[in-house]
Amino acid sequence: MTTTAVFRIWRGDSKGGGFEDYRTNVSPGMVVLDAVHQIQAEGAGDLAVRWNCKAGKCGSCSAEVNGMPRLMCLTRLSDIDTSKPVTIEPMKAFPIVRDLVTDVSWNYRVKKGIRKFKPRPPDAPDGTWRMDQGDVDRVQEFRKCIECFLCQDVCHVLRDHHKHEEFIGPRFLVYVAALEMHPLDTDDRLDELKQAHGVGYCNITKCCTKVCPEEITITDNAIIPLKERVVNEFYDPLVWIGRKLLGTPKRGGGAP
Amino acid sequence: MTPQTHEHDVLVIGAGGAGLRAAIEASAGGGRVGLVCKSLLGKAHTVMAEGGIAAALANVDDRDNWKVHFADTMRGGQYVNNWRMAEIHAREAPDRVRELESWGALFDRTPDGRILQRNFGGHRYPRLAHVGDRTGLEMIRTLQDHGIHQGIEVHMEVTATRLLKDGDRVVGAFAYDRQRGYFHVFRAQAIVLATGGTGRAYEITSNSWEYTGDGQTLAYDAGAELIDMEFVQFHPTGMVWPLSVRGLLVTEGVRGEGGVLLNSQGRRFMFDDIPELYRTQTADNAEEGWRYCAGDKNARRPPELLTRDHVARCIVREVKEGRGSPHGGVFLDIAWIKKHIPNAEEHIKKKLPSMYHQFKKLADLDITREPMEVGPTTHYAMGGVRVDADTQMSRVPGLFAAGECAAGINGANRLGGNSLSDLIVLGKRAGEYAAKFAKENRPGLIDEAAVADAAKWTLEPFDRAGDETAYAVQRDLQVGMQAKVGIVRNEADLAQALVEIGKLRDRAARARVDGNRDYNPGWHTALDLHPLLTVSEAITRCAQVRKESRGGHFREDYPKKDDAAFGKINVVARKGKDGSMEVSTVPIPPMPPELLQIIEEMK
Numbered sequence: 001m002t003t004t005a006v007f008r009i010w011r012g013d014s015k016g017g018g019f020e021d022y023r024t025n026v027s028p029g030m031v032v033l034d035a036v037h038q039i040q041a042e043g044a045g046d047l048a049v050r051w052n053c054k055a056g057k058c059g060s061c062s063a064e065v066n067g068m069p070r071l072m073c074l075t076r077l078s079d080i081d082t083s084k085p086v087t088i089e090p091m092k093a094f095p096i097v098r099d100l101v102t103d104v105s106w107n108y109r110v111k112k113g114i115r116k117f118k119p120r121p122p123d124a125p126d127g128t129w130r131m132d133q134g135d136v137d138r139v140q141e142f143r144k145c146i147e148c149f150l151c152q153d154v155c156h157v158l159r160d161h162h163k164h165e166e167f168i169g170p171r172f173l174v175y176v177a178a179l180e181m182h183p184l185d186t187d188d189r190l191d192e193l194k195q196a197h198g199v200g201y202c203n204i205t206k207c208c209t210k211v212c213p214e215e216i217t218i219t220d221n222a223i224i225p226l227k228e229r230v231v232n233e234f235y236d237p238l239v240w241i242g243r244k245l246l247g248t249p250k251r252g253g254g255a256p
Numbered sequence: 257m258t259p260q261t262h263e264h265d266v267l268v269i270g271a272g273g274a275g276l277r278a279a280i281e282a283s284a285g286g287g288r289v290g291l292v293c294k295s296l297l298g299k300a301h302t303v304m305a306e307g308g309i310a311a312a313l314a315n316v317d318d319r320d321n322w323k324v325h326f327a328d329t330m331r332g333g334q335y336v337n338n339w340r341m342a343e344i345h346a347r348e349a350p351d352r353v354r355e356l357e358s359w360g361a362l363f364d365r366t367p368d369g370r371i372l373q374r375n376f377g378g379h380r381y382p383r384l385a386h387v388g389d390r391t392g393l394e395m396i397r398t399l400q401d402h403g404i405h406q407g408i409e410v411h412m413e414v415t416a417t418r419l420l421k422d423g424d425r426v427v428g429a430f431a432y433d434r435q436r437g438y439f440h441v442f443r444a445q446a447i448v449l450a451t452g453g454t455g456r457a458y459e460i461t462s463n464s465w466e467y468t469g470d471g472q473t474l475a476y477d478a479g480a481e482l483i484d485m486e487f488v489q490f491h492p493t494g495m496v497w498p499l500s501v502r503g504l505l506v507t508e509g510v511r512g513e514g515g516v517l518l519n520s521q522g523r524r525f526m527f528d529d530i531p532e533l534y535r536t537q538t539a540d541n542a543e544e545g546w547r548y549c550a551g552d553k554n555a556r557r558p559p560e561l562l563t564r565d566h567v568a569r570c571i572v573r574e575v576k577e578g579r580g581s582p583h584g585g586v587f588l589d590i591a592w593i594k595k596h597i598p599n600a601e602e603h604i605k606k607k608l609p610s611m612y613h614q615f616k617k618l619a620d621l622d623i624t625r626e627p628m629e630v631g632p633t634t635h636y637a638m639g640g641v642r643v644d645a646d647t648q649m650s651r652v653p654g655l656f657a658a659g660e661c662a663a664g665i666n667g668a669n670r671l672g673g674n675s676l677s678d679l680i681v682l683g684k685r686a687g688e689y690a691a692k693f694a695k696e697n698r699p700g701l702i703d704e705a706a707v708a709d710a711a712k713w714t715l716e717p718f719d720r721a722g723d724e725t726a727y728a729v730q731r732d733l734q735v736g737m738q739a740k741v742g743i744v745r746n747e748a749d750l751a752q753a754l755v756e757i758g759k760l761r762d763r764a765a766r767a768r769v770d771g772n773r774d775y776n777p778g779w780h781t782a783l784d785l786h787p788l789l790t791v792s793e794a795i796t797r798c799a800q801v802r803k804e805s806r807g808g809h810f811r812e813d814y815p816k817k818d819d820a821a822f823g824k825i826n827v828v829a830r831k832g833k834d835g836s837m838e839v840s841t842v843p844i845p846p847m848p849p850e851l852l853q854i855i856e857e858m859k
Contacts (some may be wrong), residue, residue, distance in 0.1 A: 054501070131369050
């Protein structure tokens with residue numbers, strides 16, 4: 001059975017814009033991105049939207065649907081009330097390019113500023129490593145991230161307070177956690193974490209965890225352990241003295 | 257408006273696995289490398305690859321080695337592969353996989369802590385290094401995160417529409433950026449094409465909007481040859497329901513973990529037709545098949561893990577003969593393994609997490625309890641730019657290609673897992689030889705008239721009136737290709753398809769674009785029609801020439817393989833002097849005795 005619904009889509013650019021209503025058919029199984037594509041093909045040919053895989057694996061089609069940061073490809077129309085207009089707007093934490101497309105290039109610059117993976121020497125004469133599946137599993141949760149930047153969008157430090165120059169945001173705290181907890185990594189990013197990366201700005205409201213389409217427990221599993229390492233390192237007098245006297249290659253320890 | 261000019265030694269067009277790996281290699285020697293990607297960095301289709309990377313590491317079964325992998329690849333490709341490419345690929349894949357680990361990739365482990373490998377269709381031993389069922393994401397992110405520290409200049413959301421030549425040589429590319437619609441001229445001594453496939457030419461596809469045959473068309477227009485274009489891989493298991501996700505891939509890993517295909521009568525129909533080439537390697541009963549998936553080295557693999565072309569055709573047969581599922585597919589059941597293992601539900605979620613979520617979120621279906629509905633989906637182009645096996649250079653000096661947009665390694669059918677390994681093995685070589693070429697050659701002259709012409713062509717859609725739209729032309733092309741140049745082909749349909757492609761070209765030339773140049777998908781879709789139509793024509797014309805059935809190319813009017821006429825040739829398409837497409841056949845060079853011997857031994 002086919003019904004119709006109204007989609008209230010934000011149209012505009014960096015100079016301004018507003019909502020426009022489009023009515024289109026709704027069929028079983030349809031997701032919000034299907035509706036946007038249908039509206040494009042039916043007449044709004046220049047409606048700007050990013051998308052790629054349409055399966056929740058690439059993280060391109062991030063937007064705010066009825067005010068909630070979502071991947072449009074994973075938002076089923078059967079899960080929202082289509083008796084009222086469905087609003088679709090671009091992410092708020094990034095500058096507008098056009099319509100539903102935002103300029104997310106800041107994220108790419110931030111990543112470049114994080115020190116890269118630095119493995120320990122190989123474990124075996126053939127140049128390979130040995131790792132326990134359990135140690136690998138712990139980091140895999142973070143490596144599931146598809147870089148949709150919805151966590152950045154919802155983070156009030158970025159969204160409301162615009163601390164883009166002082167805080168790397170949940171996505172990149174997860175990235176640092178993945179590096180710091182990587183079984184082979186030998187580098188130490190705690191100084192940057194405290195200073196340039198601004199881990200202290202996060203006050204653990206867990207909004208990022210709630211919107212993550214990959215269901216990564218961002219706050220509890222990534223950010224809080226990083227905060228704890230920073231606290232132990234910089235605010236524990238014994239560790240501080242020990243470091244001054246001895247110095248340690250990889251601080252913060254292994255598994256939490 | 258004057259285009260912005262960028263100077264590079266090597267320009268890589270496309271930033272999936274092959275493009276990233278090529279760029280990393282090209283920059284290793286200190287050259288200035290530019291990387292152009294149609295989407296944002298890290299979003300290319302590599303991200304969708306699920307099953308794993310094929311490499312004979314022999315971590316799980318020590319009988320494996322490069323020779324077995326080579327023989328498997330050639331058998332899968334029905335022996336029309338470029339054997340030298342298949343050899344290089346099998347020999348070098350293990351090193352490339354280990355290199356990914358040294359760059360931070362985290363694969364699943366064996367009990368003794370090495371890289372774990374899983375079973376996959378057409379591979380004799382467990383060979384696929386993997387991370388659950390999101391191996392592609394692990395690979396692209398590893399390459400991306402390594403690559404951004406290599407001094408590569410990344411140009412995101414930029415589409416190249418034409419290559420620029422100085423005499424015979426390629427010396428640059430013309431492109432536009434999506435965000436503002438500005439024009440760009442990239443000057444480079446060498447260019448690597450790594451733009452992926454052509455799946456967008458079909459209605460039911462696992463490919464995203466990007467895969468419109470850009471690299472193949474850029475090369476073709478610049479005078480390079482396309483080869484094997486008739487071989488299109490229809491992956492046997494795409495989602496069929498709901499309609500909105502039709503075509504979305506269901507990884508072969510489901511079958512690797514023990515998933516079985518059933519028709520509406522509950523019959524495992526894959527046992528009904530096992531090709532001669534694989535009879536000795538295939539289980540003839542369900543019990544042995546399960547033992548294989550559970551890791552018994554003495555068991556033969558279940559028929560669900562036969563090559564993709566064969567499995568796809570068996571599914572089509574079941575549906576055609578009225579034994580399909582409610583929405584026109586068949587059933588794929590992984591839940592049944594609970595008969596064999598106590599914690600099946602957890603096991604499935606652990607081994608196939610993204611499949612579990614994909615069905616849960618998009619189809620309201622719990623794969624640990626119910627069977628999935630699946631059917632074939634256009635997945636991969638075996639054909640593409642004809643390149644030299646060792647250097648990946650096309651016949652146009654300075655123009656290289658790697659990954660899906662290049663051709664040769666896969667022959668008539670690609671084995672699952674051989675794509676990710678192809679990307680890093682031959683991607684690396686393309687980057688290496690492109691950098692070498694760039695060093696040995698001075699920058700060429702950019703032909704300003706060609707730039708002006710490319711700019712004019714790009715803007716034409718804005719000047720048109722009338723009610724034709726690019727979306728409608730694209731849609732009609734996809735429907736036509738699916739119906740007439742799809743899984744089952746015949747002479748009449750192919751001829752009709754060519755007529756339709758001609759008409760669609762006329763319509764494409766009338767397609768009007770509304771709005772301005774800022775991030776305008778209507779405009780982008782209009783510009784993508786030229787490459788889409790070009791590769792569609794090449795697929796159709798090459799399919800006409802190959803009057804036999806082999807691998808991904810099935811002719812119902814010539815249902816048998818004809819080794820005498822077509823077993824030792826490839827079909828090549830090139831642009832003729834008058835601009836029309838010329839198609840011919842070229843002989844496959846004889847295989848050296850040592851490789852022939854390997855194939856004999858592995859039979």
